[in-house]
Amino acid sequence: MKFFRETIAFRTVLLQLIHQQITLRYRRTVFGFLWTLLNPLLNMAIIAVVFSMVMKFQINDYAIFLFSGMIPWAVFSNSLNQSSSALIANESLFKKIYLPKQIFVIATVTTTLIDSFLSTICLFIIALFLGAKLTSSLLFLPISLLVLTMFTLGISLILSILSVYFRDMQYLIGVILQALYFATPIIYPITAIPEMFHEVFTCNPLYYFLEMFRKPIYNGELPSFDNFMLCISISIITLFIGVWFFNKNSSKVIFRL
Numbered sequence: 001m002k003f004f005r006e007t008i009a010f011r012t013v014l015l016q017l018i019h020q021q022i023t024l025r026y027r028r029t030v031f032g033f034l035w036t037l038l039n040p041l042l043n044m045a046i047i048a049v050v051f052s053m054v055m056k057f058q059i060n061d062y063a064i065f066l067f068s069g070m071i072p073w074a075v076f077s078n079s080l081n082q083s084s085s086a087l088i089a090n091e092s093l094f095k096k097i098y099l100p101k102q103i104f105v106i107a108t109v110t111t112t113l114i115d116s117f118l119s120t121i122c123l124f125i126i127a128l129f130l131g132a133k134l135t136s137s138l139l140f141l142p143i144s145l146l147v148l149t150m151f152t153l154g155i156s157l158i159l160s161i162l163s164v165y166f167r168d169m170q171y172l173i174g175v176i177l178q179a180l181y182f183a184t185p186i187i188y189p190i191t192a193i194p195e196m197f198h199e200v201f202t203c204n205p206l207y208y209f210l211e212m213f214r215k216p217i218y219n220g221e222l223p224s225f226d227n228f229m230l231c232i233s234i235s236i237i238t239l240f241i242g243v244w245f246f247n248k249n250s251s252k253v254i255f256r257l
Contacts, residue, residue: 064127064218075148080156084169090104147231148235190202
């Protein structure tokens, strides 16, 4: 409970950190916040051209299929990439005054979430012109985003500590995320994989989180109850382990920086 009590007690500092990260991220850039739209839009355009035209993926409305998979992946991968170095990047600050170290990780994850949310709104408007279904099941997306954030925060807390102890983690995370990107059915349907390998791919928890976004956006229906409960369970367990691991090691971080 100390983790959550301190986070609430220092909520003003947390909000300031979030504001600072959002402001500094696009400072002195020509397009500013538009990069949150341009980056995923260009990425989606390139992938859509390669897989739908060059590799001839036979998927109806492939751009929308791809969009529904890129949303959760962007939140997950960007959060892990940036939060892993959150403690290292702010060591000069918490060496001077006492601040609960988790607020730096939470601020990074929240900033990434805000960026992803705003870019998703912009991209969804484009997706509507491409034929995306506007159904009541889309109202489920905020819940999907909340559950995914819990899962992501749990892993981010663990990686932020490990990156202090093992500096190679920052480079290793990039390699692991690249492997996960292709091991998760983001740019292809799971039906494109030989059936004998389905069990291997469904061991990846991201597959189930992906379904919580793909069902409402691409299929126009709610995710199954079993899938949702599995994601809730994974998120709670991961967050619990992340908080426990962070609490156990955060006091020792100062001696490793």
